[in-house]
Amino acid sequence: MAVTFAAVRKFALALDNVEEGMSYGTPGFRVGGALFLRFHQDGESLVVRTDFDQREELLAADPASYYITDHYRNYEWILVRVARVPSDALRDLIRWAHKSAAAEKRAGPRRKRKAR
Numbered sequence: 001m002a003v004t005f006a007a008v009r010k011f012a013l014a015l016d017n018v019e020e021g022m023s024y025g026t027p028g029f030r031v032g033g034a035l036f037l038r039f040h041q042d043g044e045s046l047v048v049r050t051d052f053d054q055r056e057e058l059l060a061a062d063p064a065s066y067y068i069t070d071h072y073r074n075y076e077w078i079l080v081r082v083a084r085v086p087s088d089a090l091r092d093l094i095r096w097a098h099k100s101a102a103a104e105k106r107a108g109p110r111r112k113r114k115a116r
Helices: 005-014 052-061 087-107
Strands: 018-023 026-031 034-039 045-049 077-081
Touching: 005 018, 005 026, 005 034, 005 087, 026 087, 034 087, 045 087, 052 077, 077 087
Parallel strands: none
Antiparallel strands: 018 026, 026 034, 034 045, 045 077
C-alpha cells in the first residue's frame, strides 16, 4: 500500500519534540529547530535528511524510489517518491533523519560537500 502525505505527517509528529512549520513553501518538520523532513514542492516527493554514505546506498539500491536533483548534490538530503517507497523503509529513514537532526543540535552545524 502506498504511503500518503497524511501518514507521513502523523508519523513525523509522533516523534519526540517535533514541530511542524513551513519550509520552502511546504510543510516541514524540525526537532530542536533543525529541519529533518519536508514535503517537496512537486507534490509527489519528500525531502529527507540523510548522510552522503546512506544516500549513495539508497540511490544504488532503489533509484525508482530515491533520487536527488542538482540542487541537493552537495547537501546531505535525499528525495523520496512517496508512492514508490515501502512504508517500513520510509519510517526507518524518517526515524534516522529525526535522530540525526537532534544530534546535530547537540554537536553543531552539518557539513557541506565540496562540488566535484
